[in-house]
Amino acid sequence: MRRRVDLSGYLFILPALLVIAIFRLYPILQAIRMSLFNWGIAGPLTFIGLKNFARLFIDPKFYESIGNTFWYVLFVVPLTIIISLFFASLLNQKIKGRSAYRTLYFLPVVTSIVAISVVWKWIFNPDRGIFNAALNLFGLSGLKWLNDSRGVFEILLAPLNIQVAGFFTGPSIALLALIIMAIWHNLGYCIIISLAGLQNVPAQYYEAARIDGARGWKLFRHVTLPIISPTIFYLLVTQSIIAFNTFTPVYVMTQPPGGPLGTTSLVVYYLYEQSFRLWNLGYANAIAFVIFIIIFSLTQLQKRFLEQRVYYE
Amino acid sequence: MNKSARTAIHILLILGALWMLLPFFWMVSTSLKTQVEALQFPPNLFPETWKFLNYIQAFRQVDFSRYFLNTIIMTLGTTLLVFVTSTLAAYAFARLQFFGRDTLFTLFLAMMMIPMPVYLVPSYVILSRFGWIDTFFALIVPWSVNIFSVFLLRQHFKTIPQELFDAAKIDGLNHLQILKNIVLPLSKAVLITVGIFQIATNWNSFLWPLIVTHSDAMRTIQTGLAYFAQAESTNYPLLCAASTFTTMPLIVLYVFVQRQITESYARTGLKE
Numbered sequence: 001m002r003r004r005v006d007l008s009g010y011l012f013i014l015p016a017l018l019v020i021a022i023f024r025l026y027p028i029l030q031a032i033r034m035s036l037f038n039w040g041i042a043g044p045l046t047f048i049g050l051k052n053f054a055r056l057f058i059d060p061k062f063y064e065s066i067g068n069t070f071w072y073v074l075f076v077v078p079l080t081i082i083i084s085l086f087f088a089s090l091l092n093q094k095i096k097g098r099s100a101y102r103t104l105y106f107l108p109v110v111t112s113i114v115a116i117s118v119v120w121k122w123i124f125n126p127d128r129g130i131f132n133a134a135l136n137l138f139g140l141s142g143l144k145w146l147n148d149s150r151g152v153f154e155i156l157l158a159p160l161n162i163q164v165a166g167f168f169t170g171p172s173i174a175l176l177a178l179i180i181m182a183i184w185h186n187l188g189y190c191i192i193i194s195l196a197g198l199q200n201v202p203a204q205y206y207e208a209a210r211i212d213g214a215r216g217w218k219l220f221r222h223v224t225l226p227i228i229s230p231t232i233f234y235l236l237v238t239q240s241i242i243a244f245n246t247f248t249p250v251y252v253m254t255q256p257p258g259g260p261l262g263t264t265s266l267v268v269y270y271l272y273e274q275s276f277r278l279w280n281l282g283y284a285n286a287i288a289f290v291i292f293i294i295i296f297s298l299t300q301l302q303k304r305f306l307e308q309r310v311y312y313e
Numbered sequence: 314m315n316k317s318a319r320t321a322i323h324i325l326l327i328l329g330a331l332w333m334l335l336p337f338f339w340m341v342s343t344s345l346k347t348q349v350e351a352l353q354f355p356p357n358l359f360p361e362t363w364k365f366l367n368y369i370q371a372f373r374q375v376d377f378s379r380y381f382l383n384t385i386i387m388t389l390g391t392t393l394l395v396f397v398t399s400t401l402a403a404y405a406f407a408r409l410q411f412f413g414r415d416t417l418f419t420l421f422l423a424m425m426m427i428p429m430p431v432y433l434v435p436s437y438v439i440l441s442r443f444g445w446i447d448t449f450f451a452l453i454v455p456w457s458v459n460i461f462s463v464f465l466l467r468q469h470f471k472t473i474p475q476e477l478f479d480a481a482k483i484d485g486l487n488h489l490q491i492l493k494n495i496v497l498p499l500s501k502a503v504l505i506t507v508g509i510f511q512i513a514t515n516w517n518s519f520l521w522p523l524i525v526t527h528s529d530a531m532r533t534i535q536t537g538l539a540y541f542a543q544a545e546s547t548n549y550p551l552l553c554a555a556s557t558f559t560t561m562p563l564i565v566l567y568v569f570v571q572r573q574i575t576e577s578y579a580r581t582g583l584k585e
Contacts, residue, residue: 008488009411016402016458017417023455024424027432027439034435087329090322093314097323103571104330107337109578110567112517114535115556118542119340122549130339133355184333192579245428248519252539268430275434276524284434292431299426 031285031292039282052286062287064262065270071171072266073243076182081235083183084190089220091191092198102195106188113185117252120181121146124253146253148173149260172263178249186242190235197231198224237302241295247272267291344368344553351549364550371554374545379530380537387452387522387533388515394457395511396504402458403466404492408478418467425460433524440525451525452533456515462507469503470496509570510577516563534559 035053038046056062087105091098108116123131124145132142151169164170171179201224209223225232250269251257258265258273265273271291275284343351344367345360372378405411406418436455437446445451473496481491497504519535526532532540538559545551567574 006409006411009405009409009414012401012405012409012488013417016398016421016463019398019454019458020421020424020460022439023436024427024432025420027435028424028427030435030438031432034438087326090326093319093322095319095322095326101326101330102575103568105333106575107564107567108333110513110563110574111337111560112519112535112538112563114517114519114538114542115340115560116336118538118552118556119336121542122343122553123336123339128352128354128356128549130335130356136355184336187333189578192575196579241428245430247430251523252542271430271433272520275437281434281438288431288434291428295428295431296426 031288034282035285035289037282039280039285041279041281048282052283053289055283056286056290061262061265062267062270065258065265065267066290067167068171068175068263068265069244069246069267072175072179072182072246073240075171075176075179076186076243077236077239079179080183080186080190080239081194081232084187084194084235085232087187088191088194088198089224091195102188102192105191108185109188111185113248114252116181116185117249120177120249121253124177143173145177146174146255146264147260149263151263152176172260174254174260175264178246178253178264181249182243182246186239190239193231193235194228197228200231201227234302237298241298244268244291244295244298340553340556343549344557346550348548348550367550367554368558371541371551372558374551375537375541376529376532377537377541377555377558380532380534383449383452383531384516384534386449388512390449390453391456391515392508392511394453395459395462395507398458399462399466399507400492400497400504402463403470404488404496406463407467407470409488421460421463425464429520433520437524446525447527447531449531452522452531456521459507459511462510465507466500466503469500473499505570506573506577509566509573512566513563513574513577 036047036049038048038051091101123129126132126142126144126147129142129145131145135142149172151164151172153164153168153170155173157164205223205227206219209219214222245268246266247268250264250266251272254260254264258269267287268291271284271287274280274287342358342360345363345365346357346367347360347362347364350357350361402421406414440446440451440455443450445454477495478491481495486494517535518533519539522531522533522536523539526536529540538555541555542552
């Protein structure tokens, strides 16, 4: 039996499809094309093949921004997840005021990153900031924070007479300030997700493990952790993508943006600088291509893992 | 659990909450100080006199009323269009049979995975060819579809019992009437989640308006605040006042519709 051809399906998706075709699909294909051109804001477009990519491979500023982003993601993501698991475990106990705590912890998530950056820049102010005031209160000397380009490992290893250079100096103090702020900003989100994961752990499992004598850390390590590992993996991937896309704090907080000495130049900021400050649009698309490859790999990792999990269940 | 364990947990949670609230407290406290008092070191935790005038001054120093208006127009525009495009597409994907449906849906989902930095530059080029740079078209039209909303609505539409559709067809309703009279009234909760998500992302969006608008008259709340932060980079009371009144609307909304906001964030992840 032949079905009647029903065109309404196409009509219904047409508006959405048009917008997606023009403002998502076409730009993505265009990005690949642009990366093969010497594409400025004015002047003729010249096809230069893979020269933008060749330039990328020898651009020290690009490597620097990738290095900065690497440290940024490596610090922000695991720390946020560990701290969120800690607070989520506390909130998973039968105590009063759980929803009030959750509300408070989630507050930074709904606050705009621009306003947050403005306020934290003030908090980190080297001469007048409350962060240094608090350090002084404990008898510690303040730091120059957003003005300090020294690497964290460089400072920590100096007393041991170990010298490190370049990438191995680690995130600068300025980048560390951005890291602290990012952890604060995303913690509430991770707590909510971790808490949902923890609530999936069946109570019988705990009871059984307790009878076997497991307590505290052992209980967490052998009962909780295996069951919430999908949640942790989900957070690892999504938080890495978010951290990788960080732009606004660099733009608002650092002076000059990406400074001091380029130590807070994250790769998305570098993309912005190349495209909308220097108008090297072709070259910028080569950078975008690398960003795409990295994030695509992360999402594939997540997809594969989630499929496995579905199969397992 | 014994009492001392409970107390310990509360102490840890309160310390954590204080840490989470400190920046907000400092923002509001600084926003009420005079510039002289703000620069005192070590600082006073609370302002000596509460200078509410800072708020009025910050609001007038740059054209914040314009920025608010622009943001409201952008939010209303994208939200209305998203409702139309997403419900139609979700209905088709959930309920209609047509060739290539699942391929198209996969294409939609794939587009959702692509992060904004990847298509930022070509989008700018396309918008400037349309002559849309620095207009509301550039702020609204590229965001008039929200793929995640399509996904969310499709999942919900699939749960509506087939009998309702069969009955509607016997009554002679066409698809548009079924969508309007039967499906949408049953989808209020999801539609609210979509709407709140739209408000939150529009209110906080920064990178896109930064790139597709240039003039002061087209600034949104976030680009306006960033501009103000550059113009008044050392006047911390005014900066904190502006940060307070630009974040307050969303925080108030959050307090009222907490569950939906948490849910829409939990389902979609953060967006900058």
